[in-house]
Amino acid sequence: xxxxxxxxxxxxxxxxxxxxxxxxxxxxxxxxxxxxxxxxxxxxxxxxxxxxxxxxxxxxxxxxxxxxxxxxxxxxxxxxxxxxxxxxxxxxxxxxxxxxxxxxxxxxxxxxxxxxxxxxxxxxxxxxxxxxxxxxxxxxxxxxxxxxxxxxxxxxxxxxxxxxxxxxxxxxxxxxxxxxxxxxxxxxxxxxxxxxxxxxxxxxxxxxxxxxxxxxxxxxxxxxxxxxxxxxxxxxxxxxxxxxxxxxxxxxxxxxxxxxxxxxxxxxxxxxxxxxxxxxxxxx
Amino acid sequence: xxxxxxxxxxxxxxxxxxxxxxxxxxxxxxxxxxxxxxxxxxxxxxxxxxxxxxxxxxxxxxxxxxxxxxxxxxxxxxxxxxxxxxxxxxxxxxxxxxxxxxxxxxxxxxxxxxxxxxxxxxxxxxxxxxxxxxxxxxxxxxxxxxxxxxxxxxxxxxxxxxxxxxxxxxxxxxxxxxxxxxxxxxxxxxxxxxxxxxxxxxxxxxxxxxxxxxxxxxxxxxxxxxxxxxxxxxxxxxxxxxxxxxxxxxxxxxxxxxxxxxxxxxxxxxxxxxxxxxxxxxxxxxxxxxxxxxxxxxxxxxxxxxxxxxxxxxxxxx
Amino acid sequence: xxxxxxxxxxxxxxxxxxxxxxxxxxxxxxxxxxxxxxxxxxxxxxxxxxxxxxxxxxxxxxxxxxxxxxxxxxxxxxxxxxxxxxxxxxxxxxxxxxxxxxxxxxxxxxxxxxxxxxxxxxxxxxxxxxxxxxxxxxxxxxxxxxxxxxxxxxxxxxxxxxxxxxxxxxxxxxxxxxxxxxxxxxxxxxxxxxxxxxxxxxxxxxxxxxxxxxxxxxxxxxxxxxxxxxxxxxxxxxxxxxxxxxxxxxxxxxxxxxxxxxxxxxxxxxxxxxxxxxxxxxxxxxxxxxxxxxxxxxxxxxxxxxxxxxxxxxxx
Numbered sequence: 064x065x066x067x068x069x070x071x072x073x074x075x076x077x078x079x080x081x082x083x084x085x086x087x088x089x090x091x092x093x094x095x096x097x098x099x100x101x102x103x104x105x106x107x108x109x110x111x112x113x114x115x116x117x118x119x120x121x122x123x124x125x126x127x128x129x130x131x132x133x134x135x136x137x138x139x140x141x142x143x144x145x146x147x148x149x150x151x152x153x154x155x156x157x158x159x160x161x162x163x164x165x166x167x168x169x170x171x172x173x174x175x176x177x178x179x180x181x182x183x184x185x186x187x188x189x190x191x192x193x194x195x196x197x198x199x200x201x202x203x204x205x206x207x208x209x210x211x212x213x214x215x216x217x218x219x220x221x222x223x224x225x226x227x228x229x230x231x232x233x234x235x236x237x238x239x240x241x242x243x244x245x246x247x248x249x250x251x252x253x254x255x256x257x258x259x260x261x262x263x264x265x266x267x268x269x270x271x272x273x274x275x276x277x278x279x280x281x282x283x284x285x286x287x288x289x290x291x292x293x294x295x296x297x298x299x300x301x302x303x304x305x306x307x308x309x310x311x312x313x314x315x316x317x318x319x320x321x322x323x324x325x326x327x328x329x330x331x332x333x334x335x336x337x338x339x340x341x342x343x344x345x346x347x
Numbered sequence: 348x349x350x351x352x353x354x355x356x357x358x359x360x361x362x363x364x365x366x367x368x369x370x371x372x373x374x375x376x377x378x379x380x381x382x383x384x385x386x387x388x389x390x391x392x393x394x395x396x397x398x399x400x401x402x403x404x405x406x407x408x409x410x411x412x413x414x415x416x417x418x419x420x421x422x423x424x425x426x427x428x429x430x431x432x433x434x435x436x437x438x439x440x441x442x443x444x445x446x447x448x449x450x451x452x453x454x455x456x457x458x459x460x461x462x463x464x465x466x467x468x469x470x471x472x473x474x475x476x477x478x479x480x481x482x483x484x485x486x487x488x489x490x491x492x493x494x495x496x497x498x499x500x501x502x503x504x505x506x507x508x509x510x511x512x513x514x515x516x517x518x519x520x521x522x523x524x525x526x527x528x529x530x531x532x533x534x535x536x537x538x539x540x541x542x543x544x545x546x547x548x549x550x551x552x553x554x555x556x557x558x559x560x561x562x563x564x565x566x567x568x569x570x571x572x573x574x575x576x577x578x579x580x581x582x583x584x585x586x587x588x589x590x591x592x593x594x595x596x597x598x599x600x601x602x603x604x605x606x607x608x609x610x611x612x613x614x615x616x617x618x619x620x621x622x623x624x625x626x627x628x629x630x631x632x633x634x635x636x637x638x639x640x641x642x643x644x645x646x647x648x649x650x651x652x653x654x655x656x657x658x659x660x661x662x663x664x665x
Numbered sequence: 666x667x668x669x670x671x672x673x674x675x676x677x678x679x680x681x682x683x684x685x686x687x688x689x690x691x692x693x694x695x696x697x698x699x700x701x702x703x704x705x706x707x708x709x710x711x712x713x714x715x716x717x718x719x720x721x722x723x724x725x726x727x728x729x730x731x732x733x734x735x736x737x738x739x740x741x742x743x744x745x746x747x748x749x750x751x752x753x754x755x756x757x758x759x760x761x762x763x764x765x766x767x768x769x770x771x772x773x774x775x776x777x778x779x780x781x782x783x784x785x786x787x788x789x790x791x792x793x794x795x796x797x798x799x800x801x802x803x804x805x806x807x808x809x810x811x812x813x814x815x816x817x818x819x820x821x822x823x824x825x826x827x828x829x830x831x832x833x834x835x836x837x838x839x840x841x842x843x844x845x846x847x848x849x850x851x852x853x854x855x856x857x858x859x860x861x862x863x864x865x866x867x868x869x870x871x872x873x874x875x876x877x878x879x880x881x882x883x884x885x886x887x888x889x890x891x892x893x894x895x896x897x898x899x900x901x902x903x904x905x906x907x908x909x910x911x912x913x914x915x916x917x918x919x920x921x922x923x924x925x926x927x928x929x930x931x932x933x934x935x936x937x938x939x940x941x942x943x944x945x946x947x948x949x950x951x952x953x954x955x956x957x958x959x960x961x962x963x964x965x966x967x968x969x970x971x972x973x974x975x976x977x978x979x980x981x
Contacts, residue, residue: 401886403886432888434886434888444879447880448879448883449883450881451902461887465887465893498978
């Protein structure tokens with residue numbers, strides 16, 4: 064695939080900030096993948112919690128302090144990071160698969176299939192994402208799987224639109240036309256000829272939307288309509304901490320918030336750089 | 348004194364992959380009222396020469412050496428403000444692709460009037476308007492007055508190019524640089540536009556530098572021709588000299604490529620090979636890898652050989 | 666031109682229609698309001714009677730038809746919680762939300778566009794990089810986090826600004842009173858932070874792309890001064906696509922007031938919908954969705970038409 068070629072990779076590494084973003088993201092992912100190794104408490108194991116530890120400030124026995132149940136903030140953050148990343152990535156992968164496929168079909172075959180898919184997309188797009196996700200979660204209830212699906216439903220449109228746009232322009236190009244003239248079947252044309260040219264724009268969009276997906280999940284969880292309390296993401300932790308913010312227990316929400324911010328900034332640094340090097344209109 | 352004298356101009360681009368020596372030491376002159384053709388393949392440095400004269404070279408490029416003496420003054424050390432008074436005023440330029448040369452969201456009229464207003468503070472809007480209409484008529488744009496309110500997308504390619512030419516001539520420039528002015532146009536329009544440019548430059552008394560890859564074009568219009576290859580001039584002389592008595596093997600190759608009606612051959616001649624990358628120029632003569640006459644002496648860059656007013660850079664000519 | 670406007674109007678109408686259908690369908694599936702309205706000791710007979718009274722025993726399509734008729738009459742049912750007509754409840758709170766949204770949008774545009782332009786001219790300069798990093802932070806931070814940090818700093822730690830509620834209202838808005846302004850600062854900043862960053866980036870990218878175009882180079886070759894090239898020739902081109910984005914973003918903004926109003930206890934529709942969802946106040950939710958969709962569709966329509974006036978290439 065085009066995007067793996069050396070030129071793009073080396074161009075990416077030229078920007079120190081982007082590399083920093085990548086490094087941070089990798090570190091965070093590792094933390095999220097192996098939480099038990101880096102935390103000294105499983106905050107969801109009730110046997111490990113002692114109420115007398117509640118509201119300890121950071122710097123005491125507990126690295127970043129504890130919440131109202133004696134839960135170690137640092138450990139909760141790492142587990143929360145795990146959920147946040149999981150939801151963000153899972154929903155993005157799903158939306159890409161669904162959206163990309165629909166977009167390809169829509170663009171290539173055209174006709175009423177195209178019209179229907181695009182009409183649905185249009186109508187959906189005239190609605191703000193958060194509202195759609197909100198309603199879905201409000202009706203359906205909390206749940207990790209549910210919120211993944213909700214976010215997928217919100218985001219597939221962007222990939223579909225992009226894929227369709229690229230397919231439409233590639234379809235008319237000479238290489239695709241000649242493949243058809245040579246008798247290549249439609250599916251072959253789609254997969255072998257057109258698809259490789261569509262990966263770049265999809266990656267560009269995906270880098271924007273992963274961050275969006277994570278923010279959306281965090282926002283919904285903050286409002287109490289996202290992941291369940293038993294599996295809190297960073298958003299839920301922040302919400303939890305917000306309740307006690309005015310009593311002065313700021314660490315319960317500030318630290319998870321900072322982690323969330325760092326996560327998203329690192330993703331955006333990577334995404335920004337990728338977008339800059341892949342944008343054909345900015346090339347000399 | 349010549350209107351424009353370029354001495355040993357070098358414009359290099361400092362990219363991450365290395366230094367691209369787009370223009371690497373060229374010299375030529377142009378007198379008042381003359382038409383000079385700069386010919387060469389894509390990437391030979393012709394357009395960059397044109398941009399260098401107007402000091403429109405941006406990062407990562409720079410004019411690293413040389414003089415551009417226009418009307419007695421060297422343009423190279425001039426400040427941006429000083430150059431702004433010269434551009435579009437004393438020296439104008441016409442670009443290659445008329446489809447992209449005009450700002451799509453500003454009317455033709457406004458773009459033209461602007462060219463006048465920034466160089467003549469005391470011209471009233473009405474006066475400027477009339478001048479624009481007059482010059483649009485001169486370049487042969489039909490319904491000129493009405494067109495002043497049109498947007499570029501409402502005009503055809505040929506019409507757009509006429510507008511661009513009109514814009515360049517508005518302030519009576521002494522020198523007009525035309526960068527591949529007809530390449531993006533229909534063949535039928537090409538001849539019209541070229542003839543128009545020649546006529547206008549004669550009427551206005553301005554000199555014209557015609558940059559093109561098409562040697563057939565220069566053979567008709569130009570007084571003098573400079574042949575560029577890989578950033579340098581390989582041959583320079585009057586039209587008659589270059590066309591009828593080309594000395595440099597490259598020039599000969601270019602002439603040989605022209606289809607001749609009375610020829611009885613099956614295939615058109617092609618110069619074998621391609622121009623070397625400007626990042627990786629060979630030692631010695633740049634053309635040697637494609638030249639039939641090349642030998643070991645060509646491993647050293649040829650010295651200038653002068654024949655009267657003609658200049659050739661080749662070991663193999665006498 | 667007229668044809669285009671009519672076409673867009675028709676399209677908007679269809680969209681509203683579809684949305685109303687979807688909203689109704691969701692509400693239909695969402696649960697049985699009868700259980701909520703009746704006291705727990707109601708008999709089976711009471712349930713049947715109530716069902717009939719509310720028209721809930723009719724078929725789906727019949728109910729939908731009834732629903733549409735009611736909407737046309739402006740009757741969206743009564744709120745279960747407030748007892749008043751749902752439409753009134755929502756409309757009462759709408760000005761507060763619009764106040765936030767409009768001010769936030771204005772703020773974002775006022776600062777986002779100029780900063781975007783400045784950072785596009787010399788992208789590698791130190792101030793451009795600083796602006797870019799600032800904008801990166803802007804789009805990386807969820808709305809609720811911005812709000813929280815502002816509250817933490819300005820209310821909890823410094824005690825300068827009130828952390829909740831809307832200030833004194835004068836002439837429909839609270840922006841004309843000092844008390845109002847004090848209450849407005851943080852919510853508006855919270856809401857606009859993300860938007861500002863987004864507009865900044867879009868302006869910047871748009872400008873950078875435009876500045877590479879041939880017509881800009883030709884303008885320079887004409888001797889047009891730098892400032893004119895950037896702020897007239899280039900900006901005019903990059904602002905045009907921005908209009909569409911701003912229109913869409915306004916819709917997003919209104920939706921994000923949900924979060925902002927929750928944090929700042931702002932008495933607008935956002936807080937209302939959250940509360941209503943939790944209280945299972947169906948008529949309010951329906952009314953809110955319909956009104957909000959109407960606003961979006963209206964904005965999209967206006968933007969579509971406006972676009973044709975602004976972009977000469979699209980003008981019919």
